[in-house]
Amino acid sequence: MADPLSCRDGDPEADEALLRAVLQLLLDEAVRRGTDASEKVCEWKEPGELRGLLDLDLRPEGEGDQRILQRCRDIIRYSPKTCHPRFFNQLFSGLDAHALAGRFITETLNTSQYTYEVAPVFVLMEEAVLQKLRALVGWTNPGGGVFCPGGSISNMYALNLARYRRFPDCKERGMRALPALVLFTSQESHYSIQKGAAFLGLGTDSVRLVKADERGKMIPEELEKQIEQAEAEGTVPFLVCATCGTTVLGAFDPLPPIADVCQRHGLWLHVDAAWGGSVLLSQGHRHLLDGIERADSVAWNPHKLLMTGLQCSALLLQDSSDLLSRCHGAQATYLFQTDKFYSPTLDTGDRAIQCGRRVDCLKLWLMWKAQGGRGLGLRVDKAFALARYAAEEIKKRVGFQLVMEPEFLNVCFWFVPPSLRGQQESPDYVERLAKVAPTLKERMVKSGSMMIGYQPRGRLANFFRLVLGNPAVTPADVDFVLSELDRLGRDL
DSSP states (O other): OOOOBBOOOOOOOHHHHHHHHHHHHHHIIIGGGGOOOOOOOOOOOOHHHHHHHTTTTOOOOOOHHHHHHHHHHHHHHTTTOOTTTTSSSSSSSOOOHHHHHHHHHHHHOOOOOTTTTHHHHHHHHHHHHHHHHHHHHHOOSOOOOEEEHHHHHHHHHHHHHHHHHOOTTHHGGGGGGGGEEEEETTOOOOSHHHHHHHHHHHHHGGGGEEOOOOTOOOOOHHHHHHHHHHHHOOEEEEEEEESOOOOTTOBBHHHHHHHHHHHHTTOEEEOOOOTTGGGGTTTGGGGGGGGGGOOOOOEEEEETTTTTOOOOEEEEEEOOOOOOOHHHOOOOOTOOOOOOOOOOGGGGGSSSSSSSSOOOHHHHHHHHHHHHHHHHHHHHHHHHHHHHHHHHHHHTTTTEEESOSSSSSEEEEEOOOGGGTTTTTTHHHHHHHTTTTHHHHHHHHHHHEEEEEEEEEEEEEEEEEEEEOOOOOOOOOHHHHHHHHHHHTTTT
16 A cells, blocks of 8 residues: 655656656547547446445545556546547547647646636637637627537526626616516427526526427427417517527528528527537538528537537627626626726626636637648538438348438437337337337447437437547448447347
8 A cells, every 4th residue: 555645745756757647648548548449438337336446535645646546547447438439429529639739738727718917828819719610600790709618508698698688687686677588499409498597597487499390490480489479478588599400310490580580579599509510610511500690699519529628618699799798797806907007808707607717719729720620621521421321321221210311410210129120010119119229228338339329209219319420430330330239139
């Protein structure tokens, strides 16, 4: 057992040696092995066993560096490898080396993105990156924006800003200044809209879910009906949230007719493009977001399809009146003094609801510098081509059935085991089919061969959602997934 240490401060040589060892460990175990298709995606342990392996208790005495290195090794070993080419479980996956380098720098510099004096490079960089993203949306005015801790918070910002623009007194008077407000989003939208409404005091009842068509797209005619009904009830509509890249099906709401509805009724249009926003970089596919330039705000998560790493989520605003500062500003005099030796306009922290705010722009900026916008667009195009390949392979294989033709990178399908094939007319078919995906998920995770998410949708039984955003994934990896599902499920 290592000698207990009372304090490790004040030994720079030992600290440097530890950091070099940890960085090498990261490269060997997390990067090299974590991206190797021949290695496991995960090493599953039940919670009780994992607690024992990790020894999570915190004690009065410290430990030596060799023990600490072993702890780092164990943490990496028992964590799923989200950069692995057979990790399809979430909308984020893969590893970009330049973005990772940016993350290393961000963590080491350890500054807060609120004043120019403590983050001069990143204040200027964030504005440059946000301006580039706004230009891709199609806005030519200066506009506004901020990096947020995730797409859910970006969506919440949009709700708050829309409410403030309509009823600015709410900043001081709160809910007393407001009538009964309602907002509209599709039944396929992200659950953060309802969470945001609850958090902001609007209540989940204020969220009106609009019908979607069979492909998961909001129906504009249904949206207008709901708005008119809400107005007839005496409530006050203030926002519509459209989605570009729904979480499950990857659907893109039809933005032009939705924008027309918003214009007729004077409503803020927010577009949740957390998943699909990066398609704007593709010359061949950006038409999926036609009309996005008519939005008042856009949420876009480069940490998903562009692989910047968690978290990198931008809220973009068309408004050029510094709405963020007017809505959120508190003018804390210990941070935002008006008599600084440089222009106070360089201090951007009052735009955010946070005080301390991590730097999320560097990893995207550094990756963009390395890849170029054209390179990032080709990465998006490659993902679309791979999704098309997966869909065609699924249609060829016995026992596999597409839920629908994919519009984006979400390839949704059922695996129908031998015992259920030809049994579609059986009264318990759907019930039995619903049990297949959870069973196969357990088998794949416990074997460590791959990770794929599943979910039901309405009356549809559980189906798999294969998310193909990682450029390291090849057609051979897709073939492996389908063959592995067949192997794991042939006895069901």
